[in-house]
Amino acid sequence: MCGIPVGVDHGHVVDVDNRALMCVCRACFMLFTWEEGVGRYRAVPGRYLHDPRRPLASADWRRLGIPVGSAFFLRGESGVTAFYPSPAGATECLLDLRAWAELTEQHPLLKAAMPEVEAVLIRETPGGVECYLVPIDACYRLAGTVRMYWKGFDGGQEAHERIEEFFADVRSRSRPFDPPEG
Ligand SMILES: [Zn+2]
Ligand SMILES: [Zn+2]
Incomplete structure (x- = not known):
């Protein structure tokens, strides 16, 4: 998302407008975790x-x-x-x-x-x-x-x-x- 290459172990963010999943770096993941449940980009939580x-x-x-x-x-x-x-x-x-x-x-x-x-x-x-x-x-x-x-x-x-x-x-x-x- 920001252009930083992501490692094997990385988080995902959903682009709600396009129902698409994006691989993101830790910083981007944290950014969208803070805005839980609102906005176009939302971090995918890890719970099962x-x-x-x-x-x-x-x-x-x-x-x-x-x-x-x-x-x-x-x-x-x-x-x-x-x-x-x-x-x-x-x-x-x-x-x-x-x-x-x-x-x-x-x-x-x-x-x-x-x-x-x-x-x-x-x-x-x-x-x-x-x-x-x-x-x-x-x-x-x-x-x-x-x-x-x-x-x-x-x-x-x-x-x-x-x-x-x-x-x-x-x-x-x-x-x-x-x-x-x-
Ligand atoms: Zn990924
Ligand atoms: Zn990033």
């Missing part, structure tokens, strides 16, 4: 959360009407949008907004994401539904993994291994969510 006390059921997930097994939900100025990772990248999909609104009443984690910079990531597995609040760059990392490794109709073994690695990483970073009281 899950809510072990209020797990989602498979029936909850199916009510959202998402045609695939995993999706992420991003809150912007015009409401919530659902995307799923596909071989073509992050793809927008239709979301049952009423079902979403009802679900957020019982699952406060779903509305704890900061607009534009954090997302709720949900996937259904044979063992149940996983649900995380993650930085938006994690979702782009997942979408990039799927785009790079997915082959054929079912994705192939390597894609599935990479996706499992991704979720194992998210799981290990996640801390329990403490909803604000009241």
Whole structure:
């Protein structure tokens, strides 16, 4: 952003107008962290959360009407949008907004994401539904993994291994969510 080359370990800032992610140096990251939640450029926070006390059921997930097994939900100025990772990248999909609104009443984690910079990531597995609040760059990392490794109709073994690695990483970073009281 300022022209200083960034290292391997660097922060990201979202350009809200273009829904684009930019790699930034430490100083730029700090600058946009101070102006939390306002303005065109917003620093992507580093927190990963899950809510072990209020797990989602498979029936909850199916009510959202998402045609695939995993999706992420991003809150912007015009409401919530659902995307799923596909071989073509992050793809927008239709979301049952009423079902979403009802679900957020019982699952406060779903509305704890900061607009534009954090997302709720949900996937259904044979063992149940996983649900995380993650930085938006994690979702782009997942979408990039799927785009790079997915082959054929079912994705192939390597894609599935990479996706499992991704979720194992998210799981290990996640801390329990403490909803604000009241
Ligand atoms: Zn970067
Ligand atoms: Zn900079």
